[in-house]
Amino acid sequence: MTKVSITVDGVLHESEVEPRTLLVHYLREQIGKVGTVVGCDTSSCGACTILLDGRSAKSCSVLAVQADGSSVTTIEGLAGEEWHPVQAAFKECHGLQCGYCTPGMVMSAVDLLGENPNPTEAEIREGLEGNLCRCTGYHNIVKSVALAAQNMKGGK
Amino acid sequence: MTELADHVAAIGRPIKRKEDARLLTGKTQWTDNIQLPGALHMAILRSPMGHAKITKLDVSGALKYPGVEAAYSATELGDLNGSVPCVWPVTDDMVAPDFPALAKGEVRHMGDCVALVLAHTAAQAADALEGIVVEYATLPAVIDMEAAIADGSPLVHSDKGTNKCYTYHLQPQGDSAYAEAKAKADVVVKRRFINQRLIPAFMEPRAVVAAPMGTSGELTIWSATQVPHVLRVLLTLVTGVPENKLRVVAPDVGGGFGGKLQCYREEILCVALANKLGRPIKWTETRSEDMVATHHGRDQIQDIEIAATKDGKLLGLKVDLIANMGAYLQIITPGIPLLGMFMYPGIYKMDAYDFTCIGVFTNTTPTDAYRGAGRPESTYAIERIMDELANEIGMEPMELRKKNWIKHEEFPYTTVAGLTYDSGNYEAATEKALALFKYDELRKEQEKRRASGDKVQLGIGISTFTEMCGLAPSRTLGALKYVAGGWEHCTIRVLPTGKVELVTGTSPHGQGHETAWSQIASDTLGIPVDDIEVIHGDTRTSPYGMDTYGSRSLAVGGQAILRAGEKVVEKARLIAAHQLECSPADLEFDHGTFRVKGDPSKEKAIQAVAFEAFTAHDLPDGLEPTLQAESTVDPQDFSYPHGTHLCAMEVDTETGKSVMRSYVCVDDIGIQINPLIVEGQVHGGLAQGIAQALYEGAVYDSDGQLLTASFADYLVPGAPDLPSFTTDHTVTPSTTNPLGTKGVGEAGAIASTPAVINAIVDALRPFGVNDMPMPAHPMTVWRTLNAARQGGK
Ligand code: FES
Ligand code: FES
Numbered sequence: 001m002t003k004v005s006i007t008v009d010g011v012l013h014e015s016e017v018e019p020r021t022l023l024v025h026y027l028r029e030q031i032g033k034v035g036t037v038v039g040c041d042t043s044s045c046g047a048c049t050i051l052l053d054g055r056s057a058k059s060c061s062v063l064a065v066q067a068d069g070s071s072v073t074t075i076e077g078l079a080g081e082e083w084h085p086v087q088a089a090f091k092e093c094h095g096l097q098c099g100y101c102t103p104g105m106v107m108s109a110v111d112l113l114g115e116n117p118n119p120t121e122a123e124i125r126e127g128l129e130g131n132l133c134r135c136t137g138y139h140n141i142v143k144s145v146a147l148a149a150q151n152m153k154g155g156k
Numbered sequence: 157m158t159e160l161a162d163h164v165a166a167i168g169r170p171i172k173r174k175e176d177a178r179l180l181t182g183k184t185q186w187t188d189n190i191q192l193p194g195a196l197h198m199a200i201l202r203s204p205m206g207h208a209k210i211t212k213l214d215v216s217g218a219l220k221y222p223g224v225e226a227a228y229s230a231t232e233l234g235d236l237n238g239s240v241p242c243v244w245p246v247t248d249d250m251v252a253p254d255f256p257a258l259a260k261g262e263v264r265h266m267g268d269c270v271a272l273v274l275a276h277t278a279a280q281a282a283d284a285l286e287g288i289v290v291e292y293a294t295l296p297a298v299i300d301m302e303a304a305i306a307d308g309s310p311l312v313h314s315d316k317g318t319n320k321c322y323t324y325h326l327q328p329q330g331d332s333a334y335a336e337a338k339a340k341a342d343v344v345v346k347r348r349f350i351n352q353r354l355i356p357a358f359m360e361p362r363a364v365v366a367a368p369m370g371t372s373g374e375l376t377i378w379s380a381t382q383v384p385h386v387l388r389v390l391l392t393l394v395t396g397v398p399e400n401k402l403r404v405v406a407p408d409v410g411g412g413f414g415g416k417l418q419c420y421r422e423e424i425l426c427v428a429l430a431n432k433l434g435r436p437i438k439w440t441e442t443r444s445e446d447m448v449a450t451h452h453g454r455d456q457i458q459d460i461e462i463a464a465t466k467d468g469k470l471l472g473l474k475v476d477l478i479a480n481m482g483a484y485l486q487i488i489t490p491g492i493p494l495l496g497m498f499m500y501p502g503i504y505k506m507d508a509y510d511f512t513c514i515g516v517f518t519n520t521t522p523t524d525a526y527r528g529a530g531r532p533e534s535t536y537a538i539e540r541i542m543d544e545l546a547n548e549i550g551m552e553p554m555e556l557r558k559k560n561w562i563k564h565e566e567f568p569y570t571t572v573a574g575l576t577y578d579s580g581n582y583e584a585a586t587e588k589a590l591a592l593f594k595y596d597e598l599r600k601e602q603e604k605r606r607a608s609g610d611k612v613q614l615g616i617g618i619s620t621f622t623e624m625c626g627l628a629p630s631r632t633l634g635a636l637k638y639v640a641g642g643w644e645h646c647t648i649r650v651l652p653t654g655k656v657e658l659v660t661g662t663s664p665h666g667q668g669h670e671t672a673w674s675q676i677a678s679d680t681l682g683i684p685v686d687d688i689e690v691i692h693g694d695t696r697t698s699p700y701g702m703d704t705y706g707s708r709s710l711a712v713g714g715q716a717i718l719r720a721g722e723k724v725v726e727k728a729r730l731i732a733a734h735q736l737e738c739s740p741a742d743l744e745f746d747h748g749t750f751r752v753k754g755d756p757s758k759e760k761a762i763q764a765v766a767f768e769a770f771t772a773h774d775l776p777d778g779l780e781p782t783l784q785a786e787s788t789v790d791p792q793d794f795s796y797p798h799g800t801h802l803c804a805m806e807v808d809t810e811t812g813k814s815v816m817r818s819y820v821c822v823d824d825i826g827i828q829i830n831p832l833i834v835e836g837q838v839h840g841g842l843a844q845g846i847a848q849a850l851y852e853g854a855v856y857d858s859d860g861q862l863l864t865a866s867f868a869d870y871l872v873p874g875a876p877d878l879p880s881f882t883t884d885h886t887v888t889p890s891t892t893n894p895l896g897t898k899g900v901g902e903a904g905a906i907a908s909t910p911a912v913i914n915a916i917v918d919a920l921r922p923f924g925v926n927d928m929p930m931p932a933h934p935m936t937v938w939r940t941l942n943a944a945r946q947g948g949k
Pocket of ligand 2: 095096097098099100101102132133134135136359410411666
């Protein structure tokens with residue numbers, strides 16, 4: 001067992017983890033952050049995407065010990081008083097159906113818009129390449145991200 | 157706060173979904189989130205072989221691993237090792253092999269369950285699988301369907317003496333009708349289409365928690381399932397736990413597409429073990445397990461023959477299928493090709509139809525329902541062969557369709573397969589689609605590119621499809637030997653404070669029933685959408701239901717909501733009339749308020765009536781307190797949504813790379829309850845159908861190794877692999893239900909595959925290409941093109 005201190009959604013957690021524990025399992029099983037989910041075992045789907053020190057990362061491809069000293073934001077900690085514009089846009093544009101890909105999709109989109117506040121449709125599609133959705137065909141996800149970009153520029 | 161002004165009808169509005177709040181903030185209840193004190197985690201040792209005898213199996217070594225409480229093979233499990241049920245014995249002499257949850261001495265597909273371990277954590281259970289000693293003696297595997305039915309083939313089930321599961325014929329005009337039609341034909345076109353095997357690949361892996369709960373010790377099962385009600389009945393029958401001691405809950409479920417319409421081995425094992433040990437048992441699959449152990453879809457060889465006159469009048473259609481069952485039969489495995497059986501004639505009129513299907517066992521994962529279930533296969537065949545016939549007789553493919561389709565004034569129309577299509581307007585949908593697509597302009601551009609020998613050729617693909625949904629009148633299902641019914645249930649309770657509980661037997665897993673069902677009830681009761689809570693997916697709170705699959709939930713479940721709502725209003729009217737001192741007939745009911753005709757100052761809101769019904773201080777004599785009603789509706793018939801889908805593909809003749817330039821579809825699904833949700837359903841269906849055409853295919857080697865057993869090897873398309881779509885609709889109400897709704901869950905997946913392949917073939921037609929295997933990867937396109945160029949095809 002190894003001691004780690006990780007700040008998750010603004011709260012500092014000091015925990016003992018097995019060295020092999022994946023960050024996503026630490027989040028889900030050890031500290032109850034079940035908003036972040038697992039969709040595959042080959043780092044292909046992006047369902048587990050979180051922000052690690054502000055940048056998107058697949059939490060199934062990071063060991064909990066690697067995140068020691070880091071700050072993690074999950075879908076549960078994304079909203080402040082109000083929803084993040086990306087969350088709001090996903091609702092507005094029906095960018096989700098079953099919602100299983102959604103936590104990861106939203107976190108990736110947040111990172112994408114941080115990098116590129118003005119993405120074209122093609123850039124949105126490329127930027128979300130690591131996130132699979134089986135329900136929406138991506139059409140409304142792309143629309144959601146475009147709307148979020150627009151609203152964030154307007155300072156909404 | 158409701159988004160609607162009180163006077164606006166909720167039905168037909170693109171209301172934002174109620175479900176989204178929890179899904180967008182990570183507050184969703186997935187089965188895998190459930191952590192119960194004392195739970196044991198199950199890990200399963202699966203066969204790495206396609207076919208083998210288990211020559212040695214000793215689970216005792218697993219017990220030495222940390223945290224392990226028990227380990228079982230079929231031997232230790234004994235009578236608790238239940239068998240997976242099949243509820244659709246399609247013929248009297250169908251071969252139905254035993255399908256034990258844990259294999260008994262022989263494994264028959266990669267992923268077959270061999271043994272299991274129970275430990276305190278999932279990681280401990282997975283580790284302990286290493287301690288199980290197992291040895292296999294390889295048996296010859298059979299993967300190819302035709303090889304499986306050839307003489308001398310290795311047998312998947314040696315005790316059965318055959319790999320043939322069943323042979324099914326449908327010849328509605330008699331056995332010689334097709335031959336007679338063919339004799340009159342000027343042209344007969346024959347093709348063999350391979351409708352490849354697909355993996356449902358819903359994003360939430362399957363998960364089960366089974367726990368003895370509460371003082372009565374009833375067993376509660378949370379499962380990522382589409383069918384909690386069906387599952388409860390089947391788990392009772394398989395495990396012997398009485399039905400009234402079993403509670404099945406489908407919490408939030410992350411997609412299904414038919415793949416979670418099942419009673420799986422793992423569900424049976426969790427229930428049996430929780431019942432035996434008196435402790436919660438939990439299992440969540442890995443994606444790699446999902447790829448080999450969740451049922452697959454499609455996988456048919458289709459020999460299609462169509463007979464016509466030289467000016468394009470269809471005379472007859474002959475369909476010979478070989479359908480892959482996989483190694484065992486699951487819930488409705490044998491019936492899937494028969495759901496397609498009625499739809500091969502599509503929207504066309506003809507004189508004779510002849511259908512045969514042979515179901516075949518192979519050493520592969522069992523097949524079963526996957527989005528469309530039999531209908532994508534039939535639609536692919538008819539829409540592909542129509543293009544081939546058009547080419548053969550030199551007719552424009554849309555003209556050939558127009559010449560043969562059922563005209564809007566001919567509905568209801570009984571097809572050559574014996575179904576009566578309720579309504580439709582193929583002309584209107586097609587006209588709209590052609591305009592949106594700019595069909596004529598694209599045809600001109602195609603001509604130009606052909607003439608100039610452009611290395612990138614343009615192809616246009618058409619799919620004018622219909623499907624049957626709203627499965628189905630219970631009697632019809634009985635006649636087809638399907639064991640269950642096709643009805644749906646709804647209970648509506650108006651609570652004392654005017655809030656509503658709407659209990660439905662449908663079980664959504666992404667379809668937005670909480671929103672759409674509220675809209676229906678809102679219009680019926682005159683109560684705001686946001687005051688209506690839809691309760692579903694728990695057999696304790698919603699004891700009756702037939703769940704969600706086959707685009708049935710709205711077409712059937714919607715009727716139950718409407719009827720239950722009407723009954724509530726009927727009862728409320730009696731109470732209101734009593735209190736307003738008039739006769740019930742003197743009251744009009746508008747937007748939730750009863751008013752005395754001719755004296756509108758005398759009024760009573762339905763919410764106030766609900767409170768009176770609760771206090772029961774002043775009810776009409778003999779009327780029971782409370783304001784609630786229930787309805788169970790058996791549908792009168794199927795409904796038949798349809799649409800015209802058009803696809804433009806640019807195909808690089810040097811590299812084989814094809815790019816989708818545009819995709820336009822105009823669907824007619826009757827009355828729409830929530831257009832926002834409808835569009836989303838269409839998009840998702842399109843993506844899955846396009847993926848069949850271009851990307852996905854489950855591939856086995858000859859030993860039965862699944863070569864596409866992870867998301868790294870099986871190409872579920874990502875955002876860059878798909879375009880945005882142009883969707884629109886026409887509205888031809890269904891005549892088989894009072895809401896006029898049809899169904900939309902599967903439309904996109906059914907219609908799109910042939911549109912894409914037709915477009916690629918159309919692009920390459922000048923080179924002599926007249927078919928394209930799926931998935932049409934660049935390599936496949938390039939090889940097919942080159943073979944055609946060399947006159948090989
Ligand atoms: S769970 Fe699939 S990428 Fe992390
Ligand atoms: S919404 Fe279901 S997987 Fe994306």
